[in-house]
Amino acid sequence: MLVVDQVNKYYRKGGMFSRERQQVLNNINFQYNLGECLGIIGESGCGKSTLGRLLLGIEKPESGSILLHGEELVKKGTGKVAMSAVFQDYTSSINPFFTVEQAIMEALNMKPGKRKLKASKVDYYLQHVGLELSCRNKYPHELSGGQVQRVCIARAIATESPCILLDEAISSLDGSVQIQILELLKKLKDRDKLGYIFITHDIQSAAYLCNRVMIMRNGEIEEIVNIEHLKDVQSPYARKMLEMIMA
Amino acid sequence: MNRIHYLFKDRLALFSFLLITTTLLVGIFAPWVAPNDPQEVHMNLRFASVSWKYLLGNDHLGRCVLSRLIYGIRPSVLWVLITLAISVGIGAVVGFVAGYFKEKTDAFLMRICDIMFSFPGYVMTLAIIGVLGVGIENILLAFVLIKWAWFARIIRTSVIQHSNAEYVKFSKALGTSSFKIMRMHILPVTLPDIIVTSSSSFSSMVLQISGFSFLGLGVQAPHAEWGMMLNEARQVMFSRPEVMLAPGITTIIFVSAVNFFTDALQIALDPKLTPIGREHRKGLKQRANLHRGEVA
Numbered sequence: 001m002l003v004v005d006q007v008n009k010y011y012r013k014g015g016m017f018s019r020e021r022q023q024v025l026n027n028i029n030f031q032y033n034l035g036e037c038l039g040i041i042g043e044s045g046c047g048k049s050t051l052g053r054l055l056l057g058i059e060k061p062e063s064g065s066i067l068l069h070g071e072e073l074v075k076k077g078t079g080k081v082a083m084s085a086v087f088q089d090y091t092s093s094i095n096p097f098f099t100v101e102q103a104i105m106e107a108l109n110m111k112p113g114k115r116k117l118k119a120s121k122v123d124y125y126l127q128h129v130g131l132e133l134s135c136r137n138k139y140p141h142e143l144s145g146g147q148v149q150r151v152c153i154a155r156a157i158a159t160e161s162p163c164i165l166l167d168e169a170i171s172s173l174d175g176s177v178q179i180q181i182l183e184l185l186k187k188l189k190d191r192d193k194l195g196y197i198f199i200t201h202d203i204q205s206a207a208y209l210c211n212r213v214m215i216m217r218n219g220e221i222e223e224i225v226n227i228e229h230l231k232d233v234q235s236p237y238a239r240k241m242l243e244m245i246m247a
Numbered sequence: 248m249n250r251i252h253y254l255f256k257d258r259l260a261l262f263s264f265l266l267i268t269t270t271l272l273v274g275i276f277a278p279w280v281a282p283n284d285p286q287e288v289h290m291n292l293r294f295a296s297v298s299w300k301y302l303l304g305n306d307h308l309g310r311c312v313l314s315r316l317i318y319g320i321r322p323s324v325l326w327v328l329i330t331l332a333i334s335v336g337i338g339a340v341v342g343f344v345a346g347y348f349k350e351k352t353d354a355f356l357m358r359i360c361d362i363m364f365s366f367p368g369y370v371m372t373l374a375i376i377g378v379l380g381v382g383i384e385n386i387l388l389a390f391v392l393i394k395w396a397w398f399a400r401i402i403r404t405s406v407i408q409h410s411n412a413e414y415v416k417f418s419k420a421l422g423t424s425s426f427k428i429m430r431m432h433i434l435p436v437t438l439p440d441i442i443v444t445s446s447s448s449f450s451s452m453v454l455q456i457s458g459f460s461f462l463g464l465g466v467q468a469p470h471a472e473w474g475m476m477l478n479e480a481r482q483v484m485f486s487r488p489e490v491m492l493a494p495g496i497t498t499i500i501f502v503s504a505v506n507f508f509t510d511a512l513q514i515a516l517d518p519k520l521t522p523i524g525r526e527h528r529k530g531l532k533q534r535a536n537l538h539r540g541e542v543a
Contacts, residue, residue, distance in 0.1 A: 053416075056416070056419070056420040057419075057420065057422070058416055058419045058420060081420070081421050081422060083420065084420065085416070085417055085420050087413035087416060088413075089413055092412040092413045092414065093412075093414055093417065094414055095412075095414045095432050095435075095436065096436065096517075096518060096519055097435045097436055097516075097517070098414075103414075106418065106421070106431075107421065110421050110422070139518040139519070141518070141519050152417075155417070159421060165420075
């Protein structure tokens with residue numbers, strides 16, 4: 001279980017000597033059960049991506065804690081990755097100088113083991129996400145957006161972490177490819193017992209994939225509901241948001 | 248560096264590379280390669296034209312122009328390259344640290360660079376020569392002191408641009424160490440930028456060295472240096488214009504070769520700029536057929 005407890009995050013505003021701060025996350029508390037899919041919904045600038053970076057351990061909260069099974073999230077050099085990620089911008093999510101194989105190997109190389117054995121796993125992961133094996137030696141600019149996003153998913157599951165953070169992972173793709181990727185994610189979730197934290201501004205795709213959704217506004221959690229009860233949200237903001245979609 | 252073989256598919260790059268390496272080798276082995284003593288004066292051979300003993304003729308003191316050109320490679324090319332390597336090295340370390348860690352580290356290092364920029368380059372060089380004395384090694388020292396800040400600035404910009412990319416975020420999420428991220432992700436991506444900026448400043452450094460030599464502050468008189476040879480030829484520009492040709496053309500050819508080479512290197516290192524080969528194109532076509540289902 002992942003427990004987020006009273007997390008606050010500020011960013012400094014202004015220049016070198018400025019003391020002015022902007023609060024991006026305000027007293028965030030929630031629990032995430034491994035294996036479930038939690039959607040984080042909110043408009044631009046509400047702090048969802050910042051929360052994502054904190055969960056990944058890229059940035060540290062100013063106060064509060066994020067604990068997985070009662071332990072700190074990121075431990076360097078242990079090779080154990082608590083949370084893996086797929087990002088929004090597929091043009092920069094793989095190093096342009098890396099081939100698909102190298103990109104997936106990066107995730108595999110975090111764990112100890114023989115290099116040859118790992119290299120043989122690359123094919124397995126490529127097939128797993130529905131990619132041709134011929135993609136293996138291609139560079140990201142030679143692939144389509146949907147294919148790059150599939151490679152990113154393959155790279156994320158190759159870390160063998162129990163949970164994958166999807167930060168607007170399908171938002172930059174176009175309609176039909178979005179559906180293909182959503183279907184792939186759902187398939188992987190059922191087959192591999194993967195858990196997702198799905199950051200998005202699109203309620204429909206969240207409803208398709210998630211068990212629970214968390215609605216955020218101005219750095220605070222507005223409401224957390226099970227997807228079955230999405231219609232019965234209490235807070236006025238969440239209601240308004242739903243109405244806009246229904247209309 | 249598994250992409251180097253792309254470089255030699257480009258004929259111009261291959262030719263430039265051969266020219267540069269030959270020049271460097273000839274410079275290193277100058278005493279064995281040069282046909283004559285570059286400092287031997289023959290007043291009876293002043294401005295002598297091309298002969299079998301003196302393949303490029305003789306200068307205003309009857310010295311062998313070819314031998315002087317060969318010996319001139321050392322200060323003009325070898326020492327400049329070493330200076331360049333040192334200043335790019337310091338600049339790269341500072342630029343990487345500043346650009347990657349950002350915030351306070353960045354602010355601190357960049358303020359130091361700002362202070363370095365506030366000294367006018369030539370005045371600083373003159374001051375160092377004034378303190379340490381005349382000589383090419385002091386000029387080169389001054390170059391290192393001035394240029395590193397400039398390289399640090401440029402490399403930092405390039406690093407910042409790439410360190411926000413999502414593949415760096417992913418690597419951080421995996422718990423990869425900062426040093427490894429810099430080495431594995433950021434260095435290859437910024438390398439083309441570093442190479443191109445350093446090559447362009449290489450030619451300007453060659454010209455600056457010759458400028459200082461002209462003022463009598465750099466290479467001292469009997470020793471040969473390309474810029475100084477040009478200056479000696481300048482004195483007889485109207486009566487003997489052909490004396491200018493040898494050092495002038497050599498400088499132009501060499502600097503052009505460096506520029507062509509680095510240009511090709513940049514293209515070879517970047518997969519996005521590599522022209523698609525024939526076998527590769529076939530693969531693309533296959534993929535297009537297989538993946539008709541996927542739209543984007």
